[in-house]
Amino acid sequence: SQQGEEDPQALSIQEGENATMNCSYKTSINNLQWYRQNSGRGLVHLILIRSNEREKHSGRLRVTLDTSKKSSSLLITASRAADTASYFCATDEENDYKLSFGAGTTVTVRA
Amino acid sequence: SAVISQKPSRDICQRGTSLTIQCQVDSQVTMMFWYRQQPGQSLTLIATANQGSEATYESGFVIDKFPISRPNLTFSTLTVSNMSPEDSSIYLCSVEAENYEQYFGPGTRLTVT
Numbered sequence: 340s341q342q343g344e345e346d347p348q349a350l351s352i353q354e355g356e357n358a359t360m361n362c363s364y365k366t367s368i369n370n371l372q373w374y375r376q377n378s379g380r381g382l383v384h385l386i387l388i389r390s391n392e393r394e395k396h397s398g399r400l401r402v403t404l405d406t407s408k409k410s411s412s413l414l415i416t417a418s419r420a421a422d423t424a425s426y427f428c429a430t431d432e433e434n435d436y437k438l439s440f441g442a443g444t445t446v447t448v449r450a
Numbered sequence: 451s452a453v454i455s456q457k458p459s460r461d462i463c464q465r466g467t468s469l470t471i472q473c474q475v476d477s478q479v480t481m482m483f484w485y486r487q488q489p490g491q492s493l494t495l496i497a498t499a500n501q502g503s504e505a506t507y508e509s510g511f512v513i514d515k516f517p518i519s520r521p522n523l524t525f526s527t528l529t530v531s532n533m534s535p536e537d538s539s540i541y542l543c544s545v546e547a548e549n550y551e552q553y554f555g556p557g558t559r560l561t562v563t
Contacts, residue, residue, distance in 0.1 A: 370550050379540060381556035382493075384451070387549070427492060431550070436481060437508075438544075438552055440493045 362428030454555035473543035478523035
């Protein structure tokens with residue numbers, strides 16, 4: 340079942356701008372992962388943040404996690420046309436390895 | 451990380467037939483997963499496939515419809531049986547790496563006519 344909800348559903352930005360999307364979840368988690376999917380292809384793993392971490396960086400990506408609010412955000416800085424994709428968050432609950440996915444945010448980067 | 455391949459990448463099938471999807475990983479992994487992504491939707495877990503035991507199915511998915519094999523630590527198959535147009539989806543396999551990250555295959559796009 341889907342535990343996460345993502346906001347916004349869709350986002351359109353100009354190349355070079357930053358893109359921020361949010362993910363909320365319902366139960367206590369071990370980890371939260373972010374994925375990118377281009378045009379209905381396979382998912383590309385972007386970053387994993389553990390429940391005891393608050394912020395993580397990878398290149399132009401910055402992920403935050405607030406377990407008190409049960410929410411996470413993904414920031415893409417200096418966006419490029421190649422960042423156009425759907426982005427999903429996925430959580431695995433405590434004592435459970437299975438991933439529950441959010442509905443996803445569709446990001447369009449305009450040249 | 452893990453490198454995962456799937457076959458076929460896409461197929462168009464007639465209703466009532468079955469399709470077997472293969473998933474190959476470049477390293478030995480304990481846990482493999484099968485997901486379905488219906489058009490315009492997010493991913494839903496179908497089942498967990500562990501080597502040496504029967505697959506564990508999620509609510510709403512049954513073995514008769516989605517039989518799974520896991521003959522070794524690098525390979526698994528998912529069969530979509532007696533297909534109907536509602537089975538048109540992308541089917542993805544994934545594996546869990548040692549650091550809890552899950553990696554996905556490129557997916558199999560199935561269209562049932």
